[in-house]
Amino acid sequence: MLTLKVRRSFQDFKLDIDVACRYPVTAVFGASGSGKTTLLNLISGLMRPDEGEIALDGQVLFSSLNGVDLPPERRRVGFVFQDDLLFPHLTVMQNLRYGYDFLSGDEKRFTIDQIVDLMALSGLVDRHPEGLSGGERQRVALGRAILASPNLLLMDEPLSALDQVLKDRIIPYLRHIRTELNIPMLYVSHSVAEILELTGQVIVLKEGRVLAHGDFFEIAHKPDVLPLVEAHGFENVLPVEVIANQSDAGSCRVLFKDQELLVPPCSRPVGQRIFIGIRANDIILCRTRPDGLSIRNVLQGRILGVTRADGKQLVYVDVGKRLAVEVTVEAVKELDLKTGEQILCLVKAQSIRIGPDVE
Amino acid sequence: MIKLTNDELQVLLLSLKVGLFCVAVSLPPATIMGWVLARTSFRGKLLLDGLCHLPLVLPPVVTGYLLLLVFSRRSVLGAFLRDNLGLQIAFDWKGAVLASAVVGFPLMLRSIRLAIESVDPRLERAARTLGAGPIRAFFTITFRLALPGVLVGTLLSFARSLGEFGATITFVSNIAGETRTLPLAIYTFLNRPDGEDAVFRLVIVSVLISFAALVSGEVLTRRMRRN
Numbered sequence A: 001m002l003t004l005k006v007r008r009s010f011q012d013f014k015l016d017i018d019v020a021c022r023y024p025v026t027a028v029f030g031a032s033g034s035g036k037t038t039l040l041n042l043i044s045g046l047m048r049p050d051e052g053e054i055a056l057d058g059q060v061l062f063s064s065l066n067g068v069d070l071p072p073e074r075r076r077v078g079f080v081f082q083d084d085l086l087f088p089h090l091t092v093m094q095n096l097r098y099g100y101d102f103l104s105g106d107e108k109r110f111t112i113d114q115i116v117d118l119m120a121l122s123g124l125v126d127r128h129p130e131g132l133s134g135g136e137r138q139r140v141a142l143g144r145a146i147l148a149s150p151n152l153l154l155m156d157e158p159l160s161a162l163d164q165v166l167k168d169r170i171i172p173y174l175r176h177i178r179t180e181l182n183i184p185m186l187y188v189s190h191s192v193a194e195i196l197e198l199t200g201q202v203i204v205l206k207e208g209r210v211l212a213h214g215d216f217f218e219i220a221h222k223p224d225v226l227p228l229v230e231a232h233g234f235e236n237v238l239p240v241e242v243i244a245n246q247s248d249a250g251s252c253r254v255l256f257k258d259q260e261l262l263v264p265p266c267s268r269p270v271g272q273r274i275f276i277g278i279r280a281n282d283i284i285l286c287r288t289r290p291d292g293l294s295i296r297n298v299l300q301g302r303i304l305g306v307t308r309a310d311g312k313q314l315v316y317v318d319v320g321k322r323l324a325v326e327v328t329v330e331a332v333k334e335l336d337l338k339t340g341e342q343i344l345c346l347v348k349a350q351s352i353r354i355g356p357d358v359e
Numbered sequence B: 001m002i003k004l005t006n007d008e009l010q011v012l013l014l015s016l017k018v019g020l021f022c023v024a025v026s027l028p029p030a031t032i033m034g035w036v037l038a039r040t041s042f043r044g045k046l047l048l049d050g051l052c053h054l055p056l057v058l059p060p061v062v063t064g065y066l067l068l069l070v071f072s073r074r075s076v077l078g079a080f081l082r083d084n085l086g087l088q089i090a091f092d093w094k095g096a097v098l099a100s101a102v103v104g105f106p107l108m109l110r111s112i113r114l115a116i117e118s119v120d121p122r123l124e125r126a127a128r129t130l131g132a133g134p135i136r137a138f139f140t141i142t143f144r145l146a147l148p149g150v151l152v153g154t155l156l157s158f159a160r161s162l163g164e165f166g167a168t169i170t171f172v173s174n175i176a177g178e179t180r181t182l183p184l185a186i187y188t189f190l191n192r193p194d195g196e197d198a199v200f201r202l203v204i205v206s207v208l209i210s211f212a213a214l215v216s217g218e219v220l221t222r223r224m225r226r227n
Helices: A036-044 A092-100 A112-118 A134-147 A164-179 A192-196 A226-231 A329-335 B006-039 B045-057 B060-071 B076-085 B093-117 B121-129 B134-163 B166-172 B182-190 B196-226
Strands: A002-009 A014-021 A025-029 A051-056 A059-063 A077-080 A152-156 A185-189 A201-206 A209-215 A235-246 A251-256 A259-263 A273-279 A283-286 A297-309 A312-318 A322-328 A342-347 A353-357
Touching: A002 A036, A014 A036, A014 A201, A014 A209, A025 A036, A025 A192, A036 A077, A036 A152, A036 A185, A077 A134, A077 B121, A092 A112, A092 A134, A112 A134, A134 A164, A164 A185, A164 A353, A185 A192, A192 A235, A235 A259, A235 A322, A259 A297, A283 A322, A297 A322, A312 A329, A312 A342, A322 A329, B006 B045, B006 B093, B006 B134, B006 B182, B006 B196, B045 B093, B060 B076, B060 B093, B060 B166, B093 B134, B093 B166, B121 B134, B134 B182, B134 B196, B166 B182, B182 B196
Parallel strands: A025 A185, A025 A201, A077 A152, A152 A185
Antiparallel strands: A002 A014, A002 A051, A051 A059, A201 A209, A235 A251, A235 A273, A251 A259, A273 A353, A283 A342, A297 A312, A297 A342, A312 A322
């Protein structure tokens, strides 16, 4: 568990955070300039708080009261940066070993081979970083941070420099770190879709303060959080199973719970479990099963709640997983949507984004 | 093949000795100062910067005279060094080392500073989060990446030392076998009616050493850049 109670003032910005992260993966969400990176710098020891206390699993890393300020190298807090920051003069293997070689035998929680395998780096170990692609570089950076056996891994938008295809390829590796290696993570991102593929636990920062903390779907509809979430387009993420893959039909069929969905073509084998993304404003609500409509995807569910912010409304529908649907105020009135009612969610196949594999 | 006399050989060896010691003595302070100027900011940094670069613009004779003031046998520091450390600097080959080190310092400092500035400071921060202490992070990352620039600085300082004349002759005089380096020897032989052959040989030697230093520096730098 990470407990934070820190203050730090800058010329034009003040950070004042008091929060405890109990879950294996907590995402830190917020607009740029909200203090996300500053927060990670304070935890890692790269920056000093003006006052406060930082403790990780009972070990005090910083305490202005007791005069404790462990230097970064003694905190055992890993850091994966937005740019991979690989050491250009070292090979991939030497990069991986950089932190590992500082550890004594019993501090090493993983072996080099194990991480090379997990991050799929075996063909790259003798190369220099300059010859690697963006995705490969970020995997090396992840492996390097993990091999230093951190008690907490800080990730500062590690995927933001990558395009969507590469992001989807890296996310499964992040899940490996979470589930197989059991390293707690604090994951900074401004992408809701990215966060939801890793965790539901979110800390929302705004102007250097914690705006909300908890389960994403509990806090996302709060009036002050919603605009932040929506600023980048709210995207629902659902785990599904591929049941048919007809490349000639130009589409692919997947199963979500017991409901079938048509999605854009994907090159995954039948039986593979994948994530799909559906943006909240790509969903249409409907009371009765449509007739004479081109839309093929119909998910049936129960309305969990209706919230309002900035003239827009989010309707939460339980379709086996909570789905956020963006509608206009007028639509809610006209349809007379009420909590507990049955409703149909229509989704155009082409608007669905194919995400990464579920491990 | 040029055949040097014993005296001339002595001059050559002394010059090389002074040059090597000059580089060895300058490197640690130039590295520290290079880091300070590249990575820190504080009040009075400009003043420090100017002070470090002063020998570059001062006439070497002035530098030599100032050294004489500070380190002569009668000065406080000179007396202290002699009485407590048994270290004699004025009119000694060690003084010649000091003179060329001071005059060459700005050249070495400038190269090292620029080289350190060109290394992404975040790399060192990454090293810290991986468990490296500040000193180790500096040497394994920043200094290692700055090495080509450090080498260039070292070479410039070495070359400057081989050419040092004004500060040396003012500070430690022109004593055969003690402070008479190549330029001083050439100057001395020039003033002798029968010295022309010796001057010619020493000039050839000077050209050869300087050229060898440049070429080997270039080769090393290229090899380092490739790795």
